Amino acid sequence: MANKKAGKGHRKPQLAKNTPSNGGKTLLERIQMSRKVDNSKGRSKSPKDVGLRVVGGRLVSADDVGVLLREAAARTTPAPKAAKRTARKNGGNIVHNNKRVETTVQRREAARSRDRARVQPYGKDLYLTVNTSSESRFLRLRNLPLGSDSQSLAQAVERIAGVAVQKTSIVDLPSGSVTAELWLQSSDGRVLVEAQKRLDRANVNNRVISAEIVSS
Numbered sequence: 001m002a003n004k005k006a007g008k009g010h011r012k013p014q015l016a017k018n019t020p021s022n023g024g025k026t027l028l029e030r031i032q033m034s035r036k037v038d039n040s041k042g043r044s045k046s047p048k049d050v051g052l053r054v055v056g057g058r059l060v061s062a063d064d065v066g067v068l069l070r071e072a073a074a075r076t077t078p079a080p081k082a083a084k085r086t087a088r089k090n091g092g093n094i095v096h097n098n099k100r101v102e103t104t105v106q107r108r109e110a111a112r113s114r115d116r117a118r119v120q121p122y123g124k125d126l127y128l129t130v131n132t133s134s135e136s137r138f139l140r141l142r143n144l145p146l147g148s149d150s151q152s153l154a155q156a157v158e159r160i161a162g163v164a165v166q167k168t169s170i171v172d173l174p175s176g177s178v179t180a181e182l183w184l185q186s187s188d189g190r191v192l193v194e195a196q197k198r199l200d201r202a203n204v205n206n207r208v209i210s211a212e213i214v215s216s
Contacts, residue, residue, distance in 0.1 A: 137183075137192055140214045144170075144178035145205040157182055161195035177207075181214070 052059050139157070154165040163186040170180045184192060192213055199211035 137189070137213060137215050138167075139182045139184070139192065139196060139199070140212050141180045141182070141199060142177070142210045142212075143207055144180055144209055145207050146172060146176060146178055148178045148180065148204075150180070153180055154182065157184075157195065157199070160198050161186075161191055163191055 141153075144153070148170060150168045150170050153170070154168050158165050161184060163184050165182050166185045167183040168180065169182075170178055172178055184195070186192075196211045196213050199209070202209055202211070
């Protein structure tokens with residue numbers, strides 16, 4: 001009986017519930033510290049913290065000169081789609097300008113063709129007649145010298161035309177020249193045309209005359 005009592009008398013004292021332990025920290029403080037440690041372990045360093053960067057989907061060193069140059073070239077080089085779009089736009093402008101120039105040239109050519117097709121007011125150098133009367137056609141000589149004799153002129157024309165002169169008319173003009181009109185006896189139009197060709201721009205007393213066929 002004495003031993004049992006003695007055993008009960010040597011029990012170890014129990015710790016108080018609120019007694020601090022583990023360096024003087026409470027249970028709540030230890031839980032908060034464990035959470036901070038877990039969070040710090042869960043966070044990984046970014047590529048910038050370790051001197052790395054992502055280029056083209058690859059993790060490379062941040063101080064790699066070749067990588068930096070390629071990245072700068074990629075930023076400055078235009079995208080293929082944008083370059084193609086610009087080329088198509090410029091090509092469209094060139095085609096539009098070419099079409100506008102072609103249209104302008106075509107309009108000018110059409111205007112010139114219309115101008116050439118217009119009938120000249122004085123006709124062509126082709127004389128036609130449907131009248132066979134010799135009296136309706138005659139030669140008119142212009143720019144003859146003053147004092148021209150009608151008889152001498154008629155004789156000269158007869159030698160050139162090969163036919164006789166039926167009538168002659170001479171008119172002195174205030175300009176200092178003479179205009180003569182001569183009717184041939186032949187009714188052949190070819191004789192008259194041949195005489196006109198030979199007399200036109202002939203030299204008479206150092207003056208260049210003109211000859212034309214006139215119908216009355």
